[in-house]
Amino acid sequence: MNENHRTITVALVGNPNSGKTSLSNQLTGFRDSVANYPRVTVAKKEHVIEHQGWTIRVVDLPGIYSLTSQSPDERIGREFIQNEQPDIVLNVLDAGNLERNLFLTTQLLEMGSPLIVALNMIDEAHDQGITFDIPALRSMLGGPVVEVDSARGKGIGELLNIIVAVACGRIDTSRIDLPYDSHLEQAISRTQDEIAALHPENLNLRQSRWLAIKLLEGDEEIAQQEGDHTRLIQAVREDRRALARQHGDEVDTMFAMARYGFIHGMLAEARRMPEETVKHGDVNRRLDAVFLSRWMGLPLFLGLMWVMFEATFTVGEIPMDWIDTGVGWISDRLDSLIPAGLVHDMLIDGIIAGVGGTIVFLPNIVILFFFLAFFSETGYLARAAFLMDRMMHVFGLHGKAFIPLVIGFGCNVPAVMAARTIESNKARLITILVSPFMSCSARLPVFILFAGAFFAQAAGTVVFAMYVLSIAVAMLASIFLSKFVVTGASEPFVMELPPYRIPTLRGVLFHMWEKAMSFLRKVAGVILIGSIIIWFLQAFPQNVDWDQDYDGQIAALTEQAQTSQRDEHIAALQRERAQEKMRKSYLGRIGIAVSPVFSPLDFAWQDTVAILTGFVAKEVVVATYAVLYNQGESETEESNSLRAAIAGSMAPLTAFAFMVFALLYAPCIATIAAIKAEAGGWRWAGFSVAFSLGLAYSLALAITLVGFLLP
Amino acid sequence: MSKSDDVKEVRGISAVTLRPGQQGVISSIEGDDALRRRLNAMGMVRGISMTAEQTAPMGDPRSYTVMRYQISLRKSEAEKIILEV
Numbered sequence: 001m002n003e004n005h006r007t008i009t010v011a012l013v014g015n016p017n018s019g020k021t022s023l024s025n026q027l028t029g030f031r032d033s034v035a036n037y038p039r040v041t042v043a044k045k046e047h048v049i050e051h052q053g054w055t056i057r058v059v060d061l062p063g064i065y066s067l068t069s070q071s072p073d074e075r076i077g078r079e080f081i082q083n084e085q086p087d088i089v090l091n092v093l094d095a096g097n098l099e100r101n102l103f104l105t106t107q108l109l110e111m112g113s114p115l116i117v118a119l120n121m122i123d124e125a126h127d128q129g130i131t132f133d134i135p136a137l138r139s140m141l142g143g144p145v146v147e148v149d150s151a152r153g154k155g156i157g158e159l160l161n162i163i164v165a166v167a168c169g170r171i172d173t174s175r176i177d178l179p180y181d182s183h184l185e186q187a188i189s190r191t192q193d194e195i196a197a198l199h200p201e202n203l204n205l206r207q208s209r210w211l212a213i214k215l216l217e218g219d220e221e222i223a224q225q226e227g228d229h230t231r232l233i234q235a236v237r238e239d240r241r242a243l244a245r246q247h248g249d250e251v252d253t254m255f256a257m258a259r260y261g262f263i264h265g266m267l268a269e270a271r272r273m274p275e276e277t278v279k280h281g282d283v284n285r286r287l288d289a290v291f292l293s294r295w296m297g298l299p300l301f302l303g304l305m306w307v308m309f310e311a312t313f314t315v316g317e318i319p320m321d322w323i324d325t326g327v328g329w330i331s332d333r334l335d336s337l338i339p340a341g342l343v344h345d346m347l348i349d350g351i352i353a354g355v356g357g358t359i360v361f362l363p364n365i366v367i368l369f370f371f372l373a374f375f376s377e378t379g380y381l382a383r384a385a386f387l388m389d390r391m392m393h394v395f396g397l398h399g400k401a402f403i404p405l406v407i408g409f410g411c412n413v414p415a416v417m418a419a420r421t422i423e424s425n426k427a428r429l430i431t432i433l434v435s436p437f438m439s440c441s442a443r444l445p446v447f448i449l450f451a452g453a454f455f456a457q458a459a460g461t462v463v464f465a466m467y468v469l470s471i472a473v474a475m476l477a478s479i480f481l482s483k484f485v486v487t488g489a490s491e492p493f494v495m496e497l498p499p500y501r502i503p504t505l506r507g508v509l510f511h512m513w514e515k516a517m518s519f520l521r522k523v524a525g526v527i528l529i530g531s532i533i534i535w536f537l538q539a540f541p542q543n544v545d546w547d548q549d550y551d552g553q554i555a556a557l558t559e560q561a562q563t564s565q566r567d568e569h570i571a572a573l574q575r576e577r578a579q580e581k582m583r584k585s586y587l588g589r590i591g592i593a594v595s596p597v598f599s600p601l602d603f604a605w606q607d608t609v610a611i612l613t614g615f616v617a618k619e620v621v622v623a624t625y626a627v628l629y630n631q632g633e634s635e636t637e638e639s640n641s642l643r644a645a646i647a648g649s650m651a652p653l654t655a656f657a658f659m660v661f662a663l664l665y666a667p668c669i670a671t672i673a674a675i676k677a678e679a680g681g682w683r684w685a686g687f688s689v690a691f692s693l694g695l696a697y698s699l700a701l702a703i704t705l706v707g708f709l710l711p
Numbered sequence: 712m713s714k715s716d717d718v719k720e721v722r723g724i725s726a727v728t729l730r731p732g733q734q735g736v737i738s739s740i741e742g743d744d745a746l747r748r749r750l751n752a753m754g755m756v757r758g759i760s761m762t763a764e765q766t767a768p769m770g771d772p773r774s775y776t777v778m779r780y781q782i783s784l785r786k787s788e789a790e791k792i793i794l795e796v
Contacts, residue, residue: 072743098777216742249757253740256751260759284781285764288774290763348730385782390769397784399772416718492746492788496755497774497781 007055008167011080013097013108014092015101016063017498019120022507023150024060027160032481051160054167059086062397067107069221071202081111088166089113090159095125095132095147096499098267099260105141106178106259110213112206114166114173115143122147129274136270143173143663151504177209180258183246187239188212194232216240217252242566287500291383301387304380308371310460312364319363327356346535352530354623365441366516369410373511377503381406382495384451389493391403395475396482397491398424401431405474408438409467412667415440416674429486433688436667439470442618449622453643455653462656466663472662473695485687531623534613537587544584550577601661601700602654611661617668653707659702664696723793726775727786735794736760742791754778755792762796 012021027049045060061080062073069075081089091108093101098119108115119125137145144162147156165171180188191212195203212224226232231615240251247254253691288468290296330560331352338344375381384406389399401419408415415435419428439447447466451459550573582588584603590612591605598608606625614621621643624669629645651657667675676685723738737759741745754777755761763765764781772785784792 045759066748068748068752070748078739097778100780102738103752104755250744251755252748253751254745257756259753260756288765288781292767292774294768295765297768352731386767386774387769389783389785390767390771393771393785492749493785494746494749494788495783496753497782497783609794682782 005058008052008163009057009059009084009086010088010090010163011079011084011086011113012058012060012090012092013077013104014063014120015065015094015104017496018092018094018101019150020063020092021060023118023120023148023156024058026150026153026156027056028058035666037467038484044574045183051424052164054164056160056163064104065109069219078111081108081113086113088163090116090118090163092118092120094123095119096128096130096270098217099263102263102266103256103259104264109141109176109178109209110206112204112210116159116162116173117141117143117145119145119147119154120150121148123152124323131272133270133272137266140176140270142176144171151507158469177206178259178262180255182284183243184216184251184254184258187216187243190239191215191232191236194235195227198226198229198232213255216243217255218250247490268548284499284682288383288497291380292386297387301384304375308368311371314460316364316367320360323356323360323362327352327360331356342539344537349539350531350535351528353626354620356533356626357529360445362516363403364444365410366443368441368510369516370512372406372410372510373508374503376513377501377507380497382497385495386497387418393493395478396430397425397434397475398427398431398476400493401427404431404435405438405471405642408440410437410441410673412436412438412440413674416671416678419678424492426482426486429679429684430478430481431488432675433684433691436671436675436688436692437470437474437477437664439467439663442462442620442668443663445619445622447659449625449643450655450659451644453647454650454652462659466659469660470663473699476612477691477695529616529622534620534624537590538582538585540586541584544581546577550574552686588640601657601697601704602650603661604650605657606649611665613671614662615666617670618662620664653704657703657707660703661696661700662698664692666693666696713720723795726761726784726789726792726794727773729794729796730744731763731766733796734760734762735796737792738795739793740791741793742788745789746791750788750792753782754780755760759790 012020012024024047028049036680043592047058047060048057049056059080059093061077064071064074064077067074067078068080069078089108089111091105093105105115105117117137124334125131132147134145134147144166146155146159146162147158150156155172160173166173166436181186188209189212191207192205195208195211199208202671211222211226211353215226215232216239218240223233223236243251243254249257267515290299331348331495334352335344338347372381385399388402392399392401404418412435415438416432419431443466444463444623447463448459451462455462489522554570554573557566557573560566583592587603589607591609594612595603595608603611606629609622610621613624625646626642629642629649666672672685676682679685679688724734724735729735737755737757739757740750740755747760750756759777762776764776772783773789774783775779775789776782
């Protein structure tokens with residue numbers, strides 16, 4: 001790193017739940033998901049900041065416990081450090097739990113990038129009476145060690161200064177090699193010699209030592225990389241066998257024990273910890289005795305979920321009314337300001353109607369995410385996985401799958417991405433394929449609209465039923481998938497339960513803010529384009545070949561003396577004309593063309609059109625209805641709300657079948673793209689679309705038939 | 712019980728059989744490589760003590776305290792961890 005090349009790449013590495021993401025936010029002044037739940041960082045995120053004239057690129061890597069190649073997260077972390085060679089690896093540790101956190105550090109030391117160690121959540125440790133001898137830690141780790149507290153922003157300035165100082169070469173990070181026992185050391189140097197002979201190019205001693213250790217540990221990925229070098233692989237295999245025979249332990253365990261030995265020695269010297277720190281654990285125990293208790297655990301969990309949904313819908317009603325009024329006001333203002341014509345129509349009937357009809361649901365989404373943020377920051381979300389694991393296991397899933405699925409209630413895209421935290425290929429693939437069945441926040445507007453229009457007295461219950469159904473379908477689908485589609489053995493469920501923490505208001509609010517923003521971004525982007533396309537499809541062709549001369553008839557009627565009968569006649573003609581216009585628009589033609597497929601479900605062509613547009617994103621379904629029905633309404637005397645407009649358009653049974661269909665049918669484009677990326681190819685993305693369409697159709701048909709047969 | 716410690720199956724019990732609040736010291740981890748490595752990376756190696764805590768309402772999994780933190784393990788995994796009490 002030289003002076004004229006003033007960019008520093010800093011890779012942020014740490015255990016799940018070490019406060020890594022919140023440290024990243026403190027460093028970069030940008031907030032994204034921070035949660036007291038393991039593995040919130042599902043993919044690597046990047047931020048760029050300036051400090052002392054340097055450009056610092058902070059790459060937030062997924063939270064990992066070790067650098068083996070056991071999970072995709074571990075592979076992402078390892079490959080980034082290995083291939084991208086960041087200028088600095090910033091290792092974030094939970095100062096209250098260094099025994100386990102330092103295990104990753106010992107592996108990072110061996111990888112050879114300049115390492116800065118940040119002892120995070122230092123205030124929490126100090127509160128427990130734990131103190132550190134930082135100079136001693138520095139000399140034992142051979143590099144800078146900084147105490148920080150990311151929740152309170154403590155030590156961040158110092159950390160940034162040290163990053164720059166290391167990049168300038170003012171601070172030395174030439175670190176120690178971890179010492180192993182003599183048998184292991186002999187095997188390492190033998191293997192290193194073999195490696196040196198095979199890779200004469202540019203492997204330095206540290207790199208070949210790391211490679212040797214990985215090979216001796218039995219790392220499958222490294223063994224595959226070196227797979228061509230039969231002699232090396234053969235020699236390593238013999239060494240591993242001999243060592244295991246001699247010591248009675250597997251070689252990787254011997255390495256792990258040596259690492260923990262080093263860690264214990266270091267902490268014995270550099271950490272002061274009073275005996276009564278056990279008290280801290282007692283608080284957790286007492287809370288777990290309630291939240292995980294045999295009798296209260298599940299009722300409490302279900303109760304909390306119920307409170308979350310009730311608050312989302314009843315409290316959300318109030319700001320919804322304000323937004324509705326505001327959008328109406330803007331629409332009226334623009335209506336009088338802009339002269340009639342195509343631009344006027346596009347703006348008011350297309351953009352304002354479509355976007356306005358969707359933002360109305362922002363309060364619901366904000367409240368829902370307030371609760372999810374609260375649960376994850378307190379540590380309860382991990383307990384939820386713990387409570388649900390037994391049940392999830394029955395359905396061929398992990399307790400860990402519970403979290404992606406819960407995230408799925410917000411949006412299926414991060415849900416599919418969060419599934420990568422599951423090590424087992426089988427469990428991960430199943431989670432990816434069933435998470436689109438989780439009712440995401442984009443579907444909520446559709447449910448609220450329909451429940452309000454058709455089941456006004458029991459709206460909350462009907463929406464809740466949709467959520468219950470979404471869970472049931474996801475569970476049954478996962479049994480089906482694990483039995484017939486994704487077969488194979490399941491893997492271990494090992495999960496950290498982070499300590500209970502009092503959530504910071506800032507943390508919860510930012511989490512909530514972030515979700516609200518991402519929802520708005522969707523409104524601004526996808527929804528805007530979607531609304532314009534739909535408006536275009538329904539506004540064109542402009543010149544309709546009318547079945548009858550509406551204008552002539554209306555003009556003739558207007559000439560006559562004014563009676564209530566005459567006015568009714570005019571209004572009827574206007575409605576007929578509006579309907580014919582819709583029927584003959586491009587949108588109507590497409591809807592009519594595919595509607596025979598949906599006729600067994602009693603869906604009208606308007607519904608078919610809404611379904612088609614929902615492929616873009618499910619909330620577009622609402623925008624479509626807004627545009628479709630407002631268009632016809634705008635010509636009559638009063639502008640009814642969307643709910644009233646659709647209320648008469650179908651029977652309650654059909655409306656219910658439609659809700660079920662909307663819940664389950666093909667994931668939106670963004671989710672399909674995520675499935676393709678995470679499951680590895682179009683094959684699974686295509687499967688997901690076909691599977692969910694089939695399921696949605698069959699279930700909606702079943703509901704229609706059962707409703708038809710019942711009195 | 713410490714006389715013949717070169718015999719593998721000394722007087723070990725598995726972590727599953729720990730009573731709530733009872734502590735044991737890990738003597739070995741059985742089972743496949745993937746599970747052992749995972750447990751190793753999370754602090755569970757020979758000589759480390761673990762305490763049984765809460766069992767989930769449906770009987771599985773169970774939480775344990777290891778190295779000042781809590782971990783959740785299924786019965787099928789915990790029974791691979793052999794402890795000396």
